[in-house]
Amino acid sequence: MSETMGVLGPKGTHSEAAASYLNEQLPQRCELVTVPDLFACLQDVEEGRLDTALVPVENSLEGAINITLDTLARSESLEVMRELIWPVHNQLMAKCDGAAIKRIFSHPQPISQCRAYLQQHYPQAEIVKVASTARAAELVAAEPASSGWAAICTKRAGELTGLSTVAAEIQDNMANCTRFFQVRRRGTGAECLPKEKVLIICQIDGQKAGALYDVLKEFAQRGINMTRIESRPARTELGAYIFFFDLEYTAAVDVLQESIAAVAKKSIWLKNLGTFPVLIVE
Numbered sequence: 001m002s003e004t005m006g007v008l009g010p011k012g013t014h015s016e017a018a019a020s021y022l023n024e025q026l027p028q029r030c031e032l033v034t035v036p037d038l039f040a041c042l043q044d045v046e047e048g049r050l051d052t053a054l055v056p057v058e059n060s061l062e063g064a065i066n067i068t069l070d071t072l073a074r075s076e077s078l079e080v081m082r083e084l085i086w087p088v089h090n091q092l093m094a095k096c097d098g099a100a101i102k103r104i105f106s107h108p109q110p111i112s113q114c115r116a117y118l119q120q121h122y123p124q125a126e127i128v129k130v131a132s133t134a135r136a137a138e139l140v141a142a143e144p145a146s147s148g149w150a151a152i153c154t155k156r157a158g159e160l161t162g163l164s165t166v167a168a169e170i171q172d173n174m175a176n177c178t179r180f181f182q183v184r185r186r187g188t189g190a191e192c193l194p195k196e197k198v199l200i201i202c203q204i205d206g207q208k209a210g211a212l213y214d215v216l217k218e219f220a221q222r223g224i225n226m227t228r229i230e231s232r233p234a235r236t237e238l239g240a241y242i243f244f245f246d247l248e249y250t251a252a253v254d255v256l257q258e259s260i261a262a263v264a265k266k267s268i269w270l271k272n273l274g275t276f277p278v279l280i281v282e
């Protein structure tokens with residue numbers, strides 16, 4: 001029986017497109033399962049209803065996907081097995097003409113990714129945020145053309161629901177891309193190769209002067225390349241933060257382990273979320 005890979009649905013989301021691509025690259029194909037909500041998708045993996053899930057983590061225009069980061073930080077069982085960098089192409093799709101559009105539906109991320117286009121072409125339109133781009137297409141398709149509703153979605157979502165393209169490639173930057181993590185429960189599969197990145201999450205004592213500098217020093221002094229730093233509220237009290245560090249994997253494994261151990265000593269808690277390969281799609 002093939003493994004299951006959960007992904008934000010319904011069919012036609014950017015996430016589903018990324019997961020279908022990834023699936024083609026895998027030696028053993030997975031069965032893709034669409035889940036209407038990102039948190040539920042991650043929970044399904046944690047609780048064993050899905051083997052893995054492909055979830056968005058960060059967009060090049062809009063930054064972090066907080067629900068993914070917060071769930072990874074809180075989870076005792078999830079680990080990252082792969083990273084995928086996926087180009088995101090947004091289309092404005094509707095049943096009506098562009099001039100008749102009064103209300104535009106989409107996921108909050110693509111709405112932000114297309115902010116300049118929306119301001120220039122539809123400053124009067126009501127913008128409605130929904131759970132995914134494909135859900136936006138479904139909602140628009142359920143109404144007559146006279147409603148003046150439109151969706152920002154993938155071409156496939158529009159085609160699946162019978163919408164026509166009003167404007168193509170409406171994102172504010174043509175290099176718009178989203179980073180996804182494929183996640184699973186710890187210890188449920190073989191190591192994914194090649195090892196290219198390590199994800200560390202820790203909480204640092206924010207009241208101590210120089211606490212973050214002290215931690216960063218442990219990587220810098222050993223020549224460990226940090227490719228991203230992100231902070232999120234610890235969700236315990238105002239002013240308490242956790243940090244996400246993406247580190248480049250190195251053949252000098254001992255040095256890498258030593259730096260992580262040194263950071264652990266200076267942290268309130270630290271989790272290693274995994275070592276994984278990175279797939280970049282042009």
Ligand SMILES: O=C(O)C(=O)C[C@]1(C(=O)O)C=C[C@@H](O)C=C1
Pocket residue numbers: 008012013014015016056059065088107109110131132133134177178
């Ligand atoms: O709504 C979708 O199509 C999704 O797959 C979600 C999502 C996101 O959460 O950022 C995924 C990638 C893109 O950045 C746009 C939207």
